[in-house]
């Protein structure tokens with residue numbers, strides 16, 4: 462099923478997700494719904510927090526052909542190296558983009574969709590996306606790295622759009 466994606470400044474986006482203790486059918490259904498939602502929203506990543514499910518589950522596909530789906534359950538970054546700045550967007554902050562500094566290369570440890578543990582070394586867009594999604598699980602949005610003034614401008618713009626949409 463396609464799930465509703467929460468939009469900033471919805472406070473539920475600030476919830477810290479809980480670890481998954483058993484990759485059961487419910488979690489597998491959530492993973493499937495998150496992939497469907499991510500594709501519908503034309504994203505390359507999605508965190509469970511964004512669909513108001515506060516468990517440590519992330520789905521992603523950064524490939525051109527959108528045929529390299531990845532699942533990260535209870536992910537943690539165990540190594541960060543270098544620094545790189547890139548323009549980020551977010552399905553929960555629609556229509557707003559900003560430069561964000563992230564680690565250039567990372568190692569992430571997680572469980573896959575079958576509940577098996579794996580470790581992945583990533584760089585480039587994959588590393589950026591993983592860091593962006595893991596922030597979501599901690600209730601952190603990319604706009605939190607901007608100045609308070611810029612963040613407030615984005616909040617005002619999205620609140621106005623929400624008001625206009627409600628009237629339409």
Ligand SMILES: O=C(O)C[C@@H](Cc1ccccc1)C(=O)SCC(=O)c1ccccc1
Nearest residue numbers: 503504505506507549550551552553590593
């Ligand atoms: O809101 C999300 O978590 C999805 C978000 C993840 C993301 C990936 C890479 C950089 C920033 C954020 C998106 O999918 S944004 C939309 C998108 O497809 C995209 C954004 C930037 C670069 C490449 C793709």
Ligand SMILES: [Zn+2]
Nearest residue numbers: 550551552553
């Ligand atoms: Zn996002």
